Amino acid sequence: MPEVRIHTCMLCEATCGIVAQVEGGRVTGIRGDQQDPFSRGHVCPKAAAIPDMMEHPDRIREPMRRVGDRWQPVSWEDALSEAAERIAAIQRAHGRNAVGLYAGNPTVHSHGAILGVPLLSKALGGRSRFSATSVDQLPQMLAALEMFGHQLLFPVPDVDRTDFLLVLGANPVVSNGSLMTAPGIAHRLSALRARGARLVVVDPRRTETAEVANLHLAIRPGGDAALLLGMLHEILAGGLARPGRLARFTDGLEWLREIVERYPPERVAARTGLTPAAIRSLARDFAAAPTAVCYGRVGISTQEFGSVASWLVNALNVVTGNLDRAGGAMFTTPAADVVALNARLGSLGSFGRFRSRVRGLPEFGGELPAATLAEEIDTPGDGRIRGLVTFAGNPVLSAPNGRRLDRALAGLDFMVAIDLQRNETTRHAHLILPPTFGLERDHYDLVFNTVAVRNVARYARAAVAPPPGVRDDWDILLGLALALRARGGGGNRRNLGATLRVARALGPRRILGLLLRFGPHPLSIGALERSPHGVDLGPLVPRFPERLFTPGRRIRLVPPVLEADLARIDADLVAAPPAPGALLLIGRRRLRSNNSWMHGIHRLVKGPVGCTLQVHPDDASSRGLVEGSLARVRSRVGEVRVPVSVTDGVGPGVVCLPHGWGHASFNDLADEQRVDALCGNADFSGVPVTVEAAP
Numbered sequence: 001m002p003e004v005r006i007h008t009c010m011l012c013e014a015t016c017g018i019v020a021q022v023e024g025g026r027v028t029g030i031r032g033d034q035q036d037p038f039s040r041g042h043v044c045p046k047a048a049a050i051p052d053m054m055e056h057p058d059r060i061r062e063p064m065r066r067v068g069d070r071w072q073p074v075s076w077e078d079a080l081s082e083a084a085e086r087i088a089a090i091q092r093a094h095g096r097n098a099v100g101l102y103a104g105n106p107t108v109h110s111h112g113a114i115l116g117v118p119l120l121s122k123a124l125g126g127r128s129r130f131s132a133t134s135v136d137q138l139p140q141m142l143a144a145l146e147m148f149g150h151q152l153l154f155p156v157p158d159v160d161r162t163d164f165l166l167v168l169g170a171n172p173v174v175s176n177g178s179l180m181t182a183p184g185i186a187h188r189l190s191a192l193r194a195r196g197a198r199l200v201v202v203d204p205r206r207t208e209t210a211e212v213a214n215l216h217l218a219i220r221p222g223g224d225a226a227l228l229l230g231m232l233h234e235i236l237a238g239g240l241a242r243p244g245r246l247a248r249f250t251d252g253l254e255w256l257r258e259i260v261e262r263y264p265p266e267r268v269a270a271r272t273g274l275t276p277a278a279i280r281s282l283a284r285d286f287a288a289a290p291t292a293v294c295y296g297r298v299g300i301s302t303q304e305f306g307s308v309a310s311w312l313v314n315a316l317n318v319v320t321g322n323l324d325r326a327g328g329a330m331f332t333t334p335a336a337d338v339v340a341l342n343a344r345l346g347s348l349g350s351f352g353r354f355r356s357r358v359r360g361l362p363e364f365g366g367e368l369p370a371a372t373l374a375e376e377i378d379t380p381g382d383g384r385i386r387g388l389v390t391f392a393g394n395p396v397l398s399a400p401n402g403r404r405l406d407r408a409l410a411g412l413d414f415m416v417a418i419d420l421q422r423n424e425t426t427r428h429a430h431l432i433l434p435p436t437f438g439l440e441r442d443h444y445d446l447v448f449n450t451v452a453v454r455n456v457a458r459y460a461r462a463a464v465a466p467p468p469g470v471r472d473d474w475d476i477l478l479g480l481a482l483a484l485r486a487r488g489g490g491g492n493r494r495n496l497g498a499t500l501r502v503a504r505a506l507g508p509r510r511i512l513g514l515l516l517r518f519g520p521h522p523l524s525i526g527a528l529e530r531s532p533h534g535v536d537l538g539p540l541v542p543r544f545p546e547r548l549f550t551p552g553r554r555i556r557l558v559p560p561v562l563e564a565d566l567a568r569i570d571a572d573l574v575a576a577p578p579a580p581g582a583l584l585l586i587g588r589r590r591l592r593s594n595n596s597w598m599h600g601i602h603r604l605v606k607g608p609v610g611c612t613l614q615v616h617p618d619d620a621s622s623r624g625l626v627e628g629s630l631a632r633v634r635s636r637v638g639e640v641r642v643p644v645s646v647t648d649g650v651g652p653g654v655v656c657l658p659h660g661w662g663h664a665s666f667n668d669l670a671d672e673q674r675v676d677a678l679c680g681n682a683d684f685s686g687v688p689v690t691v692e693a694a695p
Contacts (some may be wrong), residue, residue: 005463014176042184062469084483096126104393116477123481139306146559149549151349155329164289169299181452220273221686228312229263234283244321252557291327303685330540336515361680369680377408396424400670440466458534
């Protein structure tokens with residue numbers, strides 16, 4: 001008889017509850033958990049593919065060592081010993097910074113990894129740390145740090161109660177929310193419309209979310225900061241600001257008013273591609289709504305003005321009184337509160353404490369921007385990265401100019417990858433250490449409960465046993481850290497030994513148990529195990545000013561470092577517009593894809609070709625492109641050939657390609673020299689390209 005196991009889908013930020021059918025130790029089916037109080041049975045096509053990934057024929061099921069172009073199995077003891085010895089040797093010869101660490105976004109889908117990666121980072125020492133943060137949400141973390149005093153204090157749209165949802169550069173119908181854990185978001189948006197609330201989408205493309213919106217405004221790529229400045233001008237100059245209770249603990253309201261006087265809609269309109277009347281109307285409608293929330297995501301983060309745009313999204317919510325109130329942008333009260341834990345440990349975040357060796361890009365949270373990883377490897381000189389550890393990351397596909405990084409990785413003295421498969425990145429490793437995956441391990445969402453649209457908690461026990469040759473994330477990360485400590489890697493930093501001993505004694509389950517016990521909703525893992533479908537802890541409630549971590553617990557509405565960056569906006573507003581016929585490339589995400597994770601799963605890639613270049617009919621006609629024909633797309637750094645999809649879903653002058661695909665990757669066209677100059681986040685929005693019919 002089949003058994004039933006309750007678990008969580010760990011493939012995206014929605015964290016949907018799932019029911020797994022298990023027969024003979026194998027997962028034979030997945031469906032949504034109708035009894036889950038948060039996801040309420042919702043599930044997307046990716047969840048059904050979890051067993052495919054667990055049983056994929058290319059999955060690595062024991063540690064592997066590369067010898068020339070061949071791979072040989074090796075014992076765990078020998079693999080960890082060899083990795084530690086090679087890393088320690090590089091650091092003794094060239095310094096701690098000569099070995100880097102890259103963590104991919106699957107890190108945040110595993111509480112063992114979240115707790116274990118800092119241990120490995122501490123054992124490695126040095127400053128050569130990178131992650132997917134700087135190809136995704138770094139500008140929003142910078143805005144949170146500068147305005148609220150903590151890099152993880154993200155405002156969450158209260159979509160279930162708002163009267164007006166303004167979406168900039170996000171497509172939640174496909175992403176299921178990002179920095180907004182909202183399973184079944186399409187149903188939530190339908191309910192929003194049904195109760196008479198408005199949904200407005202601002203995006204260069206008519207996205208799937210725009211299709212269900214009251215209004216879609218097709219903005220020029222990279223024009224979001226200019227739009228927000230124009231909206232703030234209209235609201236503040238027109239006497240429409242209503243900060244309410246926020247005024248009591250907000251600094252800079254008058255300062256912001258003086259700043260935005262310089263940006264009337266007439267000045268910013270050309271940069272946005274919208275009319276002054278459209279900007280004024282949007283601002284007035286937003287300010288007049290009983291409750292409203294502005295939500296910006298990847299499209300506003302991954303552009304040259306991402307930090308300023310992220311700041312101004314928060315500022316718009318503040319001046320209209322829509323921050324930290326029901327129906328606005330709110331803050332969670334998670335059962336296991338990693339925000340408060342980091343604060344108690346003195347880890348609120350940091351910015352600009354040091355800079356990268358080659359280009360001088362700033363540190364954030366102890367990490368350097370991923371856009372500088374390749375040059376830190378292939379540029380000779382003191383401090384050059386000669387060894388690398390990657391955890392659950394494929395930066396050759398996810399970082400800009402993947403081809404340069406691909407070449408750089410081939411020149412490393414040593415590389416170890418903790419990953420499931422050989423891919424475009426891990427193929428360069430000398431050792432691959434395979435972790436558990438999916439339903440083979442216990443699961444609790446430490447990160448995504450901090451950005452959920454409702455306070456919830458769910459703990460899932462492993463549904464099936466893992467293959468005998470793999471280990472949990474925690475065991476691999478702690479094991480490698482201990483091996484490095486024994487061999488003097490990272491310089492044996494002070495207190496490292498004690499930290500690792502305590503971590504080994506506790507383990508991830510006991511650490512999580514302590515976080516739950518001493519959290520704001522005193523719980524235990526046992527209590528959660530007795531409620532396997534999850535526990536509803538209630539709607540979001542106002543948390544400010546107590547939740548602020550700034551001096552005096554006050555909102556810094558105009559952080560000086562962000563205000564200073566307006567000089568770049570001013571220069572951009574007077575820059576020459578793109579030449580007639582010029583094309584700007586933007587990215588997109590597909591429902592059946594999660595970055596580059598799932599492209600080897602047949603059930604998710606079968607059917608019509610999904611990796612196509614979307615081109616406006618006018619641009620297609622002028623270049624001799626027709627539906628299904630092959631286009632050659634070139635940028636400063638690369639070239640791909642890809643089928644064409646002719647659609648008015650993108651405006652003239654804009655073309656769109658999915659990101660992270662191996663055979664025709666957006667990232668092969670993205671330029672690693674194009675970054676948000678303030679924080680170093682990769683700029684993926686509006687890459688200049690030429691497009692022509694392929695021979």
